[in-house]
Amino acid sequence: MNDYAPPDTPLDVLHQAHELVAVNKPAGLLSVPGKGPELPACLLARLQIAFPLALMEHRLDRETSAVMVFALTDHAQRHLGLQFEKRYTKKSYVARVASKLEPKEGEVDLPITVDWPNRPRQMVCHETGRSAQTNWRGQRYEEGETRVRLMPKTGRSHQLRVHMLALGHPILGDPLYNPEDVQDRMMLHSEELRLRHPDGGTGMRFFAKTPF
Secondary structure (H helix, E strand, O other), rough: OOOOOOOOOOOOOOEEOOOOOOEEEEEOOOOOOOOOOOEEEEEEHHHHHHHHOOEOOOOOOOEEEEEEEEEOOOHHHHHHHHHOOOOOOOOEEEEEOOOOOOOOOEEEOOEEOHHHHHHHOOEOOOOOOOOEEEEEEEEEEEEEEEEEEEEOOOOOHHHHHHHHHHOOEEEEEOOOOOOOOOOOOEEEEEEEEEOOOOOOOOOOEOOOOOOO
16 A cells, blocks of 8 residues: 555546435545555545535445445435345446456355455455355457456455456456556456435436446
8 A cells, every 4th residue: 555646536426316426436546544644545535525424335445446325414324334234236347357257157156254464365265254256247358358247246355356366367457366467457347336215215326337
């Protein structure tokens, strides 16, 4: 984190509604402040300039660009928190991974836990890991890499990154799990988020096109 240089890009608001706001987080920006006075810059702080009552409800890795939703009331925070906890929300990611991913679609079901000597890395561990499942569907193969859609069924730390590594197809540009592959950014983007509005339960879909 000593080289933290967050992108200086305008806030990208995808949707503002009663009790919530959805935004597109750029790659390289923390969701919340990091540990230490040198890491205050984050999406939440930027959002609270425009929406002072914004409350964090879910987090994503610094390296991942993503659709994210924030509550604007305590009621919305509780309601959205329950949806994430009970896995009622649906997320869809796009990634570029190394080599040809076969078969074209499938599911990874491998438990994940923290790799304590190498934090913040996570690892697959069948003894102490927490259950984690990811569905994948290949979209395109070209020049030694595969473009793939990832649909996590659980929400463990670094889940998609660890699961793709376990399959032998690490995400391109991943500084933790594929450091030898140098890219401008990690090739992982949370493109779509579906949930229920906290006031009335109407289904909502937020979308930000993959930038790579």
